[in-house]
Amino acid sequence: MRRRLVVLVLVLLVLCLPPWLTLFASGTAWPFPVFLAGTAVFAAWLVSFPFLMVAGHGPRRADRAARVADTSLGVIWVLFTWSLLGGLVHLLLIGLDVGGAGRARTVAVAVAVVSAGLLAWGHHEAMRVPRVKRLDVHVPRLGGGLDGTRVVVLADTHYGPIDRAHWSARVAGAVNALDADVVIHAGDIADGTPVQRREQSAPLGTVRARLAKVYVTGNHEYSGEAQGWLDRMGELGWEPLHNRHVVVERGGDALVLAGVDDVTAESSGLAGHRANLLGALAGADPARPVLLVAHQPKYVPQAAAAGIDLQISGHTHGGQIWPFNFLVRIDQPVVHGLSRHGERTQLYTSRGTGFWGPPFRVFAPSEITLLTLRSGSTSATAPRTGDTTAADTGSGVSGSVDHG
Structure with a gap:
């Protein structure tokens, strides 16, 4: 049980780290309240997600908890994927010396916009006949x-x-x-x-x-x-x-x-x-x-x-x-x-x-x-x-x- 808990924590950290770095750290230089709010959101998800999963998909089968857990997992997966791709783009821009001091923030905004668009479209695709x-x-x-x-x-x-x-x-x-x-x-x-x-x-x-x-x-x-x-x-x-x-x-x-x-x-x-x-x-x-x-x-x-x-x-x-x-x-x-x-x-x-x-x-x-x-x-x-x-x-x- 202890090993499973350690593995779960590591997986959640791996999923959260690239989006957090891309959107709120790694040179984005957002005002401190924005950085703090973003960090708090990721930290709250890290702490609450295991409990939501157990409540939603465990013996209790609480549908409300399952809906929150499942939806948030999808959001994190999309952010994780496109943050990794955004990170590669960021490195390419650095190598080409394009974008200047604001390139990290530009990449962060682009990742957020693309992810939001894909999530909206993906939800429509999932729910339609x-x-x-x-x-x-x-x-x-x-x-x-x-x-x-x-x-x-x-x-x-x-x-x-x-x-x-x-x-x-x-x-x-x-x-x-x-x-x-x-x-x-x-x-x-x-x-x-x-x-x-x-x-x-x-x-x-x-x-x-x-x-x-x-x-x-x-x-x-x-x-x-x-x-x-x-x-x-x-x-x-x-x-x-x-x-x-x-x-x-x-x-x-x-x-x-x-x-x-x-x-x-x-x-x-x-x-x-x-x-x-x-x-x-x-x-x-x-x-x-x-x-x-x-x-x-x-x-x-x-x-x-x-x-x-x-x-x-x-x-x-x-x-x-x-x-x-x-x-x-x-x-x-x-x-x-x-x-x-x-x-x-x-x-x-x-x-x-x-x-x-x-x-x-x-x-x-x-x-x-x-x-x-x-x-x-x-x-x-x-x-x-x-x-x-x-x-x-x-x-x-x-x-x-x-x-x-």
């Missing part, structure tokens, strides 16, 4: 009867301390406008319990799909009643793929929709929860193509070894706030988009529909994804031109679902 990202995915083993199957992907909605019930309803409306055959929620549905986030999750019950609506757990469910969320999604009319599969059929051809628990499930200690691909595929016809839903992209080696045709994942948020995407890449094989792994397996990684923690998205836009599955051996996987919020009009189809 995501744009629809459209992509054709060729699945060679897909039967011709399933050619054109429309799969809508949601991931990382993270219903949480900020009440987004209205946003959730608008997202459900956007999904319904896409006229989907299959709708997938790839996990991290909420931060909190089903009771806490009941109103925010309720609009998911209005989502429509011709063939199936399926859901798997993400890592955040395992800190907020994973089994409760599986039950809640079943109550809302979704198929919880708790290491199991369903089979959808159209035009005489079939597709296996399988799902596994998140890779963190086994360490949660929750009985019966672990990522079990063999269990998920038990009884499935090996000749049929398989679409696997697994929350984290890092599960793709297991998918490739099993000959899965397409894995759908989320988790990364595309980094959410640049340049965090570079840190995500250390832990995950892909940050976002369509990628190929092995001879057969493709992986689509969503940037996510919502956000976690800080209510900002900077250079990592959220998305509702429309994947159109194409049969045949063509390897073209390029996205359609541009992202849009407008819905395509799909042709009417009928189908059935068998439970595996």
